[in-house]
Amino acid sequence: MEIKKNFDLKKYNTFGVEAKAGFFAEINSEQDLIELLNLPEFKENEKLFLGGGSNVLFTKDFDGIVILNKLKGIEIIKESEDFVLVKSMGGEWWKDLVNFAVERGYWGIENLSLVPGTVGATPVQNIGAYGVELKDTLEQVEAYEIKTVSKKIFTNKECEFGYRDSVFKNKLKGQYFISAVVLRLSKKESKNIRYKALQEYLDKNKIEIKNVKDISNAVAEIRRSKLPDPKVLGNAGSFFKNVFVDFKKLEELKKKFPDMPYFEEPADAKAMAGEVKIPAGWLIEKCDWKGKRVGNVGVHEKQALVLVNYGRATGEEIKNLSERIIDSVYQKFGLKLTPEINLI
Numbered sequence: 001m002e003i004k005k006n007f008d009l010k011k012y013n014t015f016g017v018e019a020k021a022g023f024f025a026e027i028n029s030e031q032d033l034i035e036l037l038n039l040p041e042f043k044e045n046e047k048l049f050l051g052g053g054s055n056v057l058f059t060k061d062f063d064g065i066v067i068l069n070k071l072k073g074i075e076i077i078k079e080s081e082d083f084v085l086v087k088s089m090g091g092e093w094w095k096d097l098v099n100f101a102v103e104r105g106y107w108g109i110e111n112l113s114l115v116p117g118t119v120g121a122t123p124v125q126n127i128g129a130y131g132v133e134l135k136d137t138l139e140q141v142e143a144y145e146i147k148t149v150s151k152k153i154f155t156n157k158e159c160e161f162g163y164r165d166s167v168f169k170n171k172l173k174g175q176y177f178i179s180a181v182v183l184r185l186s187k188k189e190s191k192n193i194r195y196k197a198l199q200e201y202l203d204k205n206k207i208e209i210k211n212v213k214d215i216s217n218a219v220a221e222i223r224r225s226k227l228p229d230p231k232v233l234g235n236a237g238s239f240f241k242n243v244f245v246d247f248k249k250l251e252e253l254k255k256k257f258p259d260m261p262y263f264e265e266p267a268d269a270k271a272m273a274g275e276v277k278i279p280a281g282w283l284i285e286k287c288d289w290k291g292k293r294v295g296n297v298g299v300h301e302k303q304a305l306v307l308v309n310y311g312r313a314t315g316e317e318i319k320n321l322s323e324r325i326i327d328s329v330y331q332k333f334g335l336k337l338t339p340e341i342n343l344i
């Protein structure tokens with residue numbers, strides 16, 4: 001395994017911003033990882049695990065060691081009449097895992113079609129789209145503890161999933177390298193088309209869901225129509241999380257802003273009990289940011305939650321724009337937006 005010095009990360013983050021890593025290593029096998037974590041010279045170095053770089057913004061150089069997960073392999077490890085357990089190594093692209101399932105007619109992750117990034121990153125923020133979250137199918141996570149260089153299995157419960165949240169973002173932040181995930185997928189039809197934008201798309205195009213591929217295709221179409229392709233325009237998907245408020249706060253807001261949309265679709269039924277989701281995209285749009293460009297950066301014209309790099313932006317510029325947006329939403333609505341992406 002080669003360890004590179006002073007490594008350019010521009011190609012390793014979908015915002016496409018310039019940043020250097022003090023050191024950089026690619027992990028192609030679990031043996032590589034064990035070797036690297038045992039190297040005495042890196043014991044004290046700060047470590048950053050990277051997959052597709054689609055949920056991170058580098059605002060400065062990273063002095064420590066960036067460790068790129070390239071562990072490959074997808075296999076069925078258990079199967080019954082009703083379900084399969086699929087194990088995927090963390091360095092696989094998430095979209096390839098979705099295709100693996102969709103092609104075989106396994107239900108559960110088709111609503112998460114085209115979510116960018118690698119499998120190993122998905123539990124960290126409990127990826128979610130079109131009414132489905134990773135936590136709905138996740139059986140277990142396999143991860144290496146950095147300190148002891150030993151493998152641990154996390155059950156779904158132990159991952160402490162919430163809306164775009166998990167134990168790996170909180171208590172255990174930076175302490176584990178996710179080597180694999182195991183998903184429980186259904187062989188029996190179990191479609192979820194409750195998400196409003198998905199339902200509307202299916203109705204409008206008169207699409208009748210006959211198989212898992214129909215949902216996957218519909219989701220892919222909606223995403224393509226709204227979300228910019230990072231190969232064309234640097235971005236990291238939703239920059240902010242949606243906002244959850246209780247009914248009391250909702251009533252106050254509705255008095256002042258009667259047209260404010262809200263959704264009762266708690267991502268985590270328990271944690272979010274009694275709360276409704278206010279789309280951050282709407283709040284940003286109402287502050288007149290949608291489609292606005294400021295120098296090298298801007299707010300996407302079709303989805304206000306997405307910040308874009310028009311070509312030469314620095315991470316600092318993108319961060320500054322995000323802070324201006326947070327300020328204006330706070331001034332107008334008294335609601336505090338929080339970034340969904342990981343700021344380095």
Ligand code: EPU
Pocket residue numbers: 128129130131197226227236237238239240241242261279280281282283285290302303304305340
């Ligand atoms: N909206 C606006 N203006 C906008 C964008 C959204 O008014 O510019 C309002 C509309 O009322 C719309 C509602 O927001 O009906 C919901 O919009 P959308 O379905 O596009 O979803 P979202 O809440 O903006 C979330 C996820 C996306 C995911 C979609 C679809 C977060 C932070 N984002 O966005 O995830 O694809 O739902 O499920 O939860 C990502 O995480 O990178 C990401 C793209």
